[in-house]
Amino acid sequence: MLMIRAIIRPEKLDSVLTALSHEGFVALTVIDVYGRGRQGGVTIGEVHYHELPKQMVMIVVKNEDKDKVVDTIMRTARTGEGHPGDGRIFITPVEQSIAIRTGKSE
Amino acid sequence: MKEVMAIVRGTKVHQTKDALTEAGFTRFTNMACLGRGKQLLEAAADKLLKLVEEGGDEDMMRVAKAMVDPRKLLPKRLFHIMVEDDQVQSVVDVLIAANATGHSGDGEIFIIPVLEAYSVCLGQAYQANQGS
Numbered sequence: 001m002l003m004i005r006a007i008i009r010p011e012k013l014d015s016v017l018t019a020l021s022h023e024g025f026v027a028l029t030v031i032d033v034y035g036r037g038r039q040g041g042v043t044i045g046e047v048h049y050h051e052l053p054k055q056m057v058m059i060v061v062k063n064e065d066k067d068k069v070v071d072t073i074m075r076t077a078r079t080g081e082g083h084p085g086d087g088r089i090f091i092t093p094v095e096q097s098i099a100i101r102t103g104k105s106e
Numbered sequence: 107m108k109e110v111m112a113i114v115r116g117t118k119v120h121q122t123k124d125a126l127t128e129a130g131f132t133r134f135t136n137m138a139c140l141g142r143g144k145q146l147l148e149a150a151a152d153k154l155l156k157l158v159e160e161g162g163d164e165d166m167m168r169v170a171k172a173m174v175d176p177r178k179l180l181p182k183r184l185f186h187i188m189v190e191d192d193q194v195q196s197v198v199d200v201l202i203a204a205n206a207t208g209h210s211g212d213g214e215i216f217i218i219p220v221l222e223a224y225s226v227c228l229g230q231a232y233q234a235n236q237g238s
Contacts, residue, residue: 003216014177021176027214029113029141030179058139060216094216098198100114100205101212 001094001106002066006057007035008077008087013055019076020059025069028059039084054087060094107220107234108194110187113141113213114205119183125204126187131197133234134187140179143211182213188220190235 008016013030020028034051041050061069070089078086098105114122119136126134154174189197198215205212223232 003218017179018176026176027142027144029139029182029184031137031139031184060214092218094218095108096215096217098202098215098217099212100112100202100215101208101210103202103206 001060001097002063003058003060003092003094004066004069004073004089005092006059006073006077006087006089007033007054008057008073009079009085010053010055012077012079012087013057015076016057016073019072020057020069023068023072025059025061025065025072028057031056031058037084037088042085052085060097066091107223108189108191109218109220110185110189110194110197110201111216111218112185112187112201112205113139113182113215114185114201115207115211115213116181116183118205121204122183122185122201125200126185126197129196129200131187131189131193131200134185136183136185139182139184141182142179143214180211188223188232188234190233193235 006016017028017030020026033054033056035054036051041048041052043049057073059069070091073089096105112122116138123134123136126132185201187197194217198217201215223234224230225232
């Protein structure tokens with residue numbers, strides 16, 4: 001099992017969630033986060049914003065579903081205008097996933 | 107070392123904290139999050155189908171449609187608990203005992219390997235089962 005953590009633009013959250021559910025991935029967690037990428041925030045006029053609001057989508061999938069989820073997120077979260085700040089996707093291993101209601105691991 | 111990541115109901119936060127503390131797991135991090143499980147959409151879709159068949163009234167249809175909306179998420183709480191390998195089972199048992207209600211939406215536990223950990227104040231490698 002793999003945990004996919006995607007940091008995306010807040011305005012792209014709705015389209016990412018819709019696209020994921022169309023692909024059959026309905027179970028996920030969303031966390032409000034603040035962060036910055038390679039460009040180190042943005043400067044607008046005289047004000048420099050060190051960190052920008054983002055949304056982190058956390059989803060645990062079977063190894064074989066990884067590519068499908070990553071493709072879906074990349075396709076929907078990209079602005080396509082070449083601007084930095086579209087986000088990142090990180091993939092980490094998950095040893096076990098247990099449903100609290102049943103106590104059974106998948 | 108392992109990271110035990112648990113997503114629980116907002117109403118179970120205090121119970122979870124008390125149960126963890128009682129069992130000796132005093133160190134954890136938790137944060138508010140939004141989420142959804144597998145059951146919600148399935149249940150809502152069934153309900154919507156039934157309503158359509160029965161020709162249900164407009165208000166109910168609106169509610170059912172909102173429930174099937176993939177953008178609708180429920181407030182949850184996310185716990186991160188770092189434990190040594192041999193403590194994983196006991197912390198999982200504590201979390202299940204405190205949070206299982208038998209209804210869907212109870213949450214999920216994920217076990218994730220941790221490669222290295224350090225204690226900032228001691229400036230050395232961190233061990234989750236040691237006193238300090």
